Amino acid sequence: MPTRRAVATLGVRAYHGPMPGLKLLRPSGAALCVALLVMALAGVAGQVDAATAPIKLVAEVGPGFTITLKKAGKRVVTLKRGSYAVTVRDRASDHNFRLVGPGVNRATQVARVETRSWAVTLKPGTYTYLCDPHANRMKASFQVTR
Numbered sequence: 001m002p003t004r005r006a007v008a009t010l011g012v013r014a015y016h017g018p019m020p021g022l023k024l025l026r027p028s029g030a031a032l033c034v035a036l037l038v039m040a041l042a043g044v045a046g047q048v049d050a051a052t053a054p055i056k057l058v059a060e061v062g063p064g065f066t067i068t069l070k071k072a073g074k075r076v077v078t079l080k081r082g083s084y085a086v087t088v089r090d091r092a093s094d095h096n097f098r099l100v101g102p103g104v105n106r107a108t109q110v111a112r113v114e115t116r117s118w119a120v121t122l123k124p125g126t127y128t129y130l131c132d133p134h135a136n137r138m139k140a141s142f143q144v145t146r
């Protein structure tokens, strides 16, 4: 049977003794800081997203030889960079609507009459929308600014 003093010593050694396994599991101060920073940044990013909800645009092609892109009923000439929700109305089976520019190249199908919803992120630069079969006369451009 160990003496009282031996038990006390064992207890102290058990508490402070080297336990490499536990030491590996314990997060360091630096790791905690990084984790908190990541959480803080994620929170800020979430707020920014909420503040910049997609702006609505309406794209329309056909039934005649017309192609338009409008914001609040007005033809788009310039837009600010950001997220946009585009309702694309392709109203003809002989036209399509294509939007092409920095980071974007989307189109409806020529033969289909269809309405699509596109979520696009517009970056600073020049964007063009056109009808592929009639790009010589059904084509327009707009600028995206910072």
Ligand SMILES: [Cu+2]
Pocket: 094, 095, 096, 131, 132, 133, 134, 138
């Ligand atoms: Cu066309």
